[in-house]
Amino acid sequence: MMDESIIKTSRMGALLIALFLLVGLVMPKWLLFLSTMALSHGIVSLGIVILMRGGVVSFGQGFVFAAGGYATALASNHLGVTDALLMVLIGGFAATLCALPFAPLLSRYRGIFFAMLTLAISMVLYGILVKTQTLGGSDGFNVSRPTLFGQEIATEESNWLLYNLAVVVVGVLATLARIYADSVRGLVSMAIRENELRVEYLGASVSNTIGTNFIIAAFMGGVGGALTLMSLGHIDPNFSYWTTSGEFVFVAILAGHHSMLAVFVGSFVVEIVRSFSNLYFPNTWQLAMGLFLLVVIRFLPRGLGSLWIDRNRNKGGEQ
């Protein structure tokens, strides 16, 4: 017996997916590519938003992004996997497997230490990838075009089909994320962000929730990695570099943690600004991003800028 609100959310999700699929029919090729990138990066940021709802920020989602991407790339080149949907699933599950051993450890950390530990882990992977010649070292390697349900995708159509796949996959995941956020666990997650002491005293396990959020974010990161790989046809260690992780965090901050759609709008805006700035005002898009980030952190109301309740407010709870 499904709850009414879950049915409502699912309907909304399906509607949005249909809408984006329709819009895709009229998009020019460059916009299709841009949108696919926005979706495949946005899904990683969505994972960060889920973590942020629980009060922690990961500065190392590049780890799962790269893990998913490389696993998919290797499956494609060495195991002969070509089906795009299968590759997305491989990416997601591979990243989850890689993240699993770190979840219990990470769930005990907060604040700067959580951020730094995730950063360190992603840089360890980066360091390994750069020096592993069989994986192409710092140049990485290419993959061939994926297929969809056995159909060879002609170069002309591949952008459009990949876009459709991204819309469906990301749309489903975003809908599930919304259901998660509205669920009992999602609400407690938010409370943990504000006062984990109280949550612990009320009887729920804070570290369990944070650990679970981390796993969910890992799956999303891996899916993002697989989709990005298929869009670019190429992978390299930069997927795991700290500046890549930083960009995912940027979009998450921009979007805030109340709306799932906002994450993808934010991701899309970043991709547009990046492309246009490269064309018309070179060397300004990071400047713009940085300024915008400062504005968001400073001025946008709770949920978008002021994401963290000063921990000082609740001090003094224990005598």
Place this chain on the structure above:
Amino acid sequence: MTNFQVSTVLSARGVHKSFGAVTAAEDINIDILAGQRVSLIGSNGAGKTTFVNMVTGYLKPDAGTIELNGKTIVGLGPRQISALGIARSFQIPQLALEMTALDNMLVAAACNDGPLSVWRPAHSPARIERAEALLEKFDLIAHINRRVAELPGGVRKLLDIAMALTGEPKLLLLDEPTSGVSVDEKFPMMDTISTALSSEVVTVLFVEHDMDIVTNYSDRVIAFYSGRVIADDKPDTVLDNDEVQLYVTGSAKQGHSTC
């Protein structure tokens, strides 16, 4: 022999706790019976907070046992003890400030409902109804959709207690329920709390400094000094006690404590 059995809800035997050279609890022996309203009094550092912290699992006694309805709770953490039926409110209300009063109540309900579900929406009609009923008892229904950050201190204290009651605990510990509240608000607030509690099946322990509140709202008083229990009886008897007057309330019987 009485016709009805009054069970012992909480039983402490030989409980001892020290922090280095400081003895915070020394040979504490207490039996709390079901339905009692017990106040714990004593000046700061006397040991009542330490006792509360040991009962709720924040601290572990160095020696002795504490049992809830016959089950040992020493060594268990706050989460497990909460699951067994001990709830507490906080002197400085511990709430999710950016969330509404309703959401705070729903969180409390969720935490008490066993494993957190991913599929059940937090705002289900059934759970909202129960939260509303509880908020009603505490006269908080008007604030149901307001952000806690906007609520005044007295309202937050009541909300804190309402949240603790959500899990239908067997034992409720109130940590200075009227502290930080203005003098004219204290009694109305205690009235509200008392009325709300009387409609729930729960045993209450509360830490208090105001002797008027103690006299009017508890049927039993346990006085602490220097980690020991120096008196344990009806309010009038305890407050007449020489040691209690010396160490806790000040020389003459006053309405307010010396701290």
Place this chain on the structure above:
Amino acid sequence: MLALTILIDGIIYASWLFIVALGLTLVFGVLKILNIAHGSFYAVGAYTAASFVAWSVSLGFSPAWSLLAMVLAAVAVALLLAPVVEKGVLRFFYGRDEVVLVLVTYALFLILEDATKLVWGPIPYYVSEPYMLFGLVETKTMSYVGYDFTLIAFAIVCGLGVWWGLNKTRTGKIVLAVIHSNEIASSMGINVTRVCTWAFMFGVFLAALAGAMTSPMISVQPGLASGVVIVSFAVVIIGGLGSIQGAAIGAVIVGLARALAVHTWPAAELFSIYVAMAIVLMFRPEGLFQRVQARKI
């Protein structure tokens, strides 16, 4: 002989790491800000030094003067950039959560990445004049550039200088009080805002100086900052945020680990640093030397 090579390489790299990390750890100690833009100040210092040295050469000064030009470059960067950043940006975020401040400094990093490219362009700069000032140091098997060894001397001077300044001068004691607890310091009458402003400027100066001193050893080009950010973070986390001895020990550990890897297991060169960082975070998150800070009960 291999051991000696590893030791020398390690100490040279450690010296560089220490100079770079010193400012970062100091700024955290005083302002409680983990400054991602620290790497950007390093890069700006390197670029400015490149420009200053080029001017000094074009004005006919001998290469020895280029050392002064480098120091002046660092001073210029600190005087110009620090107030703009601190009063123009950071000030609006004081009191916010530590992670929020990291994000603010990340925004600054992004801004400075492009700003540097806009001012100096994407081409690499070479600051060759000072590099051969100290000649070559020849051992039986290896030949080192003398300049690399001055880095060691310089690191020691910096470290001792800052240590002495903090512990033996009145101003230093005031700074230590703020590091310990800015609330207590403020209640003692110390102008915490002023200490923070000057400490930040000093931190920027140290970063820029590190960049300036290093510029003859590398090609100064875009991308300099991001590499420095991550490696200085590793050193500071390992040593302990806010601790100067920590920065020194962290620098030595990372320096020797890298030298060891380069000569015996090259594949581990990069990740060994971050494995060390992760291990420290897992087992002793406060680092090897916890900064002296008042415990808030």
